[in-house]
Amino acid sequence: MSRSLIAASAAVTLAAFTLPVQAEKRQLGPHEHGHGTLNIAIEGKKVAIELDVPGADIAGFEHEATTPEDKAQLEKAQANLKEALKLFVMPAAASCKLAKAEVELEAEHEHEHEEGKEAHEDHDHEGKEAHDDHEGKEAHEDHDHEGKEAHEDHDHEEGARHSEFNATYELDCASPKKIETIQFDYFKVFPNARSLTVNLVSDAKQGSYEVTSEKPVLDLTGNM
Secondary structure, three states, X not given: OOOOXXXXXXXXXXXXXXXXXXXXXXXXXXXXXXXXXXXXXXXXXXXXXXXXXXXXXXXXXXXXOOOHHHHHHHHHHHHHHOOHHHHEEOOHHHXXXXXXXXXXXXXXXXXXXXXXXXXXXXXXXXXXXXXXXXXXXXXXXXXXXXXXXXXXXXXXXXXXXXXXXXXXXXXXXXXXXXXXXXXXXXXXXXXOOOEEEEEEEOOOOEEEEEEEOOOOEEEOOOOO
């Protein structure tokens, strides 16, 4: 999925918050469960929104969905995530309609597995060279022991799947200047989510805000 949606909607003014176009394999940085980022760009009557949030906040887990129960839970979570105006409730006076919604689950599990496999193969190759040295036997035994521990540690780490949801939305709003508040029912729909950093760019102003499950209303009076 292209991550240029917000840039296209906000043109130059959104440069501070626009993320680079997604590479074929996007590196997922460290994230904090319960916390996500929401970028909002308003230009004219167009509103572009992008949400990046840990997989556990939305689906309730980050491991691969293999059981029927997990798959059903994941499908429901993705369907709920597409309902932008039920998650981020705009004032009725703004007359906003959802024009487009895209949701993608991005995981680093397979990438980490390939890196671990290469590291393990390099480790075995080094062990063979050490074995051929004059002190090879002792070095090889130590190396085999270390290699076994490293391999076991890697297998253990593979169980911790690192994943994120990326959702992008396009809204058409008849009166975007009347978006003076946003009610975050997002926290009701996804109880594992606790806070969001909101970056906003409009024709009049730009700023960064924090909303939480305890204070789920963003007051934008005077910012539109």
